[in-house]
Amino acid sequence: MTKIISGFSKFTKQEKINWIASTFFTHGDEAISILQKYWNDDQGLQQLHDEFIENTVSNFYVPYGVAPNFIINGKTYAIPMAVEESSVVAAASLVAKFWSSRGGFNATVISTTKIGQVHFMYEGDFTELNAYFQDVRSELFRATETITKNMRKRGGGILNMELRNKSDKLDNYYQIHVTFETKDSMGANFINSCLEAIAHRFKKEGIEIVMSILSNYIPECLVRAEVSCTLDELGDNGAEFARKFQQAVQIANVEPHRAVTHNKGIMNGIDAVVLATGNDFRAIEAGAHAFAAKNGQYQSLTHCEIHNNVFKFWIEIPLALGTVGGLTALHPLAKLSLELLQKPSAKELMQIVAVAGLAQNFAALRALVTTGIQEGHMKMHLQNILNQLGASENEKQQLIMYFNKRPVSHSGVVEAFEKMKSQKI
Ligand code: MEV
Numbered sequence: 001m002t003k004i005i006s007g008f009s010k011f012t013k014q015e016k017i018n019w020i021a022s023t024f025f026t027h028g029d030e031a032i033s034i035l036q037k038y039w040n041d042d043q044g045l046q047q048l049h050d051e052f053i054e055n056t057v058s059n060f061y062v063p064y065g066v067a068p069n070f071i072i073n074g075k076t077y078a079i080p081m082a083v084e085e086s087s088v089v090a091a092a093s094l095v096a097k098f099w100s101s102r103g104g105f106n107a108t109v110i111s112t113t114k115i116g117q118v119h120f121m122y123e124g125d126f127t128e129l130n131a132y133f134q135d136v137r138s139e140l141f142r143a144t145e146t147i148t149k150n151m152r153k154r155g156g157g158i159l160n161m162e163l164r165n166k167s168d169k170l171d172n173y174y175q176i177h178v179t180f181e182t183k184d185s186m187g188a189n190f191i192n193s194c195l196e197a198i199a200h201r202f203k204k205e206g207i208e209i210v211m212s213i214l215s216n217y218i219p220e221c222l223v224r225a226e227v228s229c230t231l232d233e234l235g236d237n238g239a240e241f242a243r244k245f246q247q248a249v250q251i252a253n254v255e256p257h258r259a260v261t262h263n264k265g266i267m268n269g270i271d272a273v274v275l276a277t278g279n280d281f282r283a284i285e286a287g288a289h290a291f292a293a294k295n296g297q298y299q300s301l302t303h304c305e306i307h308n309n310v311f312k313f314w315i316e317i318p319l320a321l322g323t324v325g326g327l328t329a330l331h332p333l334a335k336l337s338l339e340l341l342q343k344p345s346a347k348e349l350m351q352i353v354a355v356a357g358l359a360q361n362f363a364a365l366r367a368l369v370t371t372g373i374q375e376g377h378m379k380m381h382l383q384n385i386l387n388q389l390g391a392s393e394n395e396k397q398q399l400i401m402y403f404n405k406r407p408v409s410h411s412g413v414v415e416a417f418e419k420m421k422s423q424k425i
Contacts, residue, residue: 009054017057034058045332052327064276064333066340067092071104072225072355079356080337081272086380087373088268091363092356099227105358107225107351113159114221114320116191116214118176118199122207126165129174129207133163136202140176143201144194151190156181158194176202179220184346186279186322188214216283217290218318223347225354226314227362234311242311244369245304249313252300259298262361263289266301266315269360273353277341278327278334280320284353287318302361315358319350378408385413395420 003023008016017035021028035058040046050056067089068078079096081089099105122129140161148157159179166173176198180191195212203209231238252262267288271281292301305312323346327334338344341352367373382403386396399416406412 013050013057016055020057048330048332052331062275065089067096067356067359069093069096069100070352070355070359071096071100072107072351074104075342076100077341077352079273079352080276080340081269081356082276082333083268083272085268086384087377088272088360090380091367091376092269092359095359095363095366099359099362102227102229102233105225105227105355107223107355109347109350110222110224110316111220112181112347114180114182114187114191114214114218116178116180116195116212118178118195118202118212119210120174120176120199120202120207121172121210122174123172124206126167126174130163132204133176133202137161140198140201143197147190147193147197151182151185154183156183156187161198182322182346184323185325186283186320186346187325188280188283189325216286216320218287218320219291219294221318221320221350222316223319223350223354224314224316225351225358226312227358228310228312231306231309231311238311241366241369242306245311245313245365246306248365248369249300249302249304252302254299256298259292259300262364263292263301265364266317266357266361269356269358270317270319270353273356274321276334276337277321277323277349278331278337279322279349280326283320287320291318302358313358313362315354315361317354317357319353321346321349321353323349375407379403382408382413385410386417389414389417391417 005019005023008019011019017032018028020035021031025031038058038061040049040059046059049059062082062084064080064082066078066080070077070079070092079092081092083089141158144158151157157180159181161176161178164175164177166175178191178195178198180187180194182190191214192212195214199209199212231242234241248262252259267285270284270288274281274284288301289298292298301317302313302315304314322328323338323344328338329335338349341349344352364373367376382400383396385408386399391399395417398420399413402416403413
């Protein structure tokens, strides 16, 4: 049977499911039943989700958890996190509590400038191109006036436009580099609409527009979050712990293999809040990793200093986030997340998200330089293994108690489960 199909998007949801089931599954009924199990009984809510994308056939659940006790700039937050990895919310909660009695987190937004570019080809003389650009520059601003009207009322809009000569990198390549302030919105649609209007007005014979698109690399939309305390406040072996912790950060700064994993741990916290608040985690990921490589080598996004008996640990990361527009009002859980965060501005959300990343990195490094991560990780994963084995609630409770004081490994759990089944433990 052919697996190529035309007009799939025109099928009803049921027809799509039936086609998938009969084309790709030997047990089609089972596939249909799983897809349908995740439909929401609330028709309105289901329709909303159906319409977010094309060809929706089901919903894909990710757990939505909350990490309480975060003190950021003196204000207390319970942070919503949407994530499937078992230890992330637990780690965030532990670290939030730890720092809540050591002054909490401090965060500052350093800058909020977003970037977009019109990329074009031009074979002529640069001086002439520049003269033309200077000539039409105010016209280019005018071409965006209807699009920027509301944004300007909110204090945002286009900040600057400049012609950049990139022909040393690629023959005949130039760009109009545009900077934006988008206030509380992430601004992707706004920026792209402005760029397309600019490109339309700019084009003429000899100028070939290639594309107009925002950049997800926004090193000047930057936030810093920090914790600090005396070495004594870090616990019994505070000085020793701080020294090893700092070494771990230094290793991530000089060794890209470690840096990628180190930053992945940071993104565990960041993506979870970004997703829970209806923001674009792929944009955040791409921008964060580009920033981590800004010095020509991929490095740690966090930094650590020990000075005069004070341990200081901080992150600087570019984050393009919105608290209005996009999914933020449309997705009921994203809306609820923002309410839970006490309706933050985009700047406040940047601070919260940066803190979530810093906290996650603190948790990972603390575990790595002391007990190792597997102890905590496997304890959290125990539930998943028990679910995979089909353990009943009663069996789960008994085995969780059994492993309370024992190391958890997949084979160890299977063995204990089998023993229990044969009444040996
Ligand atoms: C696992 O998801 C994240 C860690 O590997 C991060 C790290 O190694 O720093 C624990």
